[in-house]
Amino acid sequence: MIFAWVKTNFGSAEASAGARLELERALQKTAAFFRRGGSLNVQQICHEIVEIAPLIGRLDILDLCLRVAAAKGQVSTAEFKLLKELAEGLQIDRGRLRAMVEKILPVEMHQTKDAEMILGVTGAMNTDEARHQLNREYAKWSSRVISTDPSIRRQADQMLNLIAEARTKYVGVKLSP
Numbered sequence: 001m002i003f004a005w006v007k008t009n010f011g012s013a014e015a016s017a018g019a020r021l022e023l024e025r026a027l028q029k030t031a032a033f034f035r036r037g038g039s040l041n042v043q044q045i046c047h048e049i050v051e052i053a054p055l056i057g058r059l060d061i062l063d064l065c066l067r068v069a070a071a072k073g074q075v076s077t078a079e080f081k082l083l084k085e086l087a088e089g090l091q092i093d094r095g096r097l098r099a100m101v102e103k104i105l106p107v108e109m110h111q112t113k114d115a116e117m118i119l120g121v122t123g124a125m126n127t128d129e130a131r132h133q134l135n136r137e138y139a140k141w142s143s144r145v146i147s148t149d150p151s152i153r154r155q156a157d158q159m160l161n162l163i164a165e166a167r168t169k170y171v172g173v174k175l176s177p
Helices: 002-010 017-035 042-052 055-070 077-089 094-104 115-119 127-146 150-171
Strands: none
Touching: 042 055, 042 077, 055 077, 055 094, 077 094, 094 115, 115 127, 115 150, 127 150
């Protein structure tokens, strides 16, 4: 997946055969580095990327990271923490990260249900802010319950259940069935 992304984004048709070979070698060296257990300073790399890449390029990088996380079928709490740190380091706001996560990592892939990542509510919000955010999420997901696509209906049901749980936790309101 990563090789294909790099070739699509950096291996242009105008590149010479030598440049494409150099790119292929760099990718192979990078893969070998990680196979041997190498690690990187993510914050430093993000800082360097922010210095040279426009927002659209940084969004593409985060999109790739989300797709790599999705490839194994489930995303752990540690992986979500890293994704949040990457977004912050790449100067991508939480709202945009949430929209990307919603599209690429459906809620059934989440090992733990993080209300901040999934619904956009935090413990720092006051009751009115949390209620307003949960109402927005409810309006978005309640209309999807009647979708003809079963996967959308299933995700909408899961989201509405999470909204009800979050409403109890953050607003103190228990919805009656």
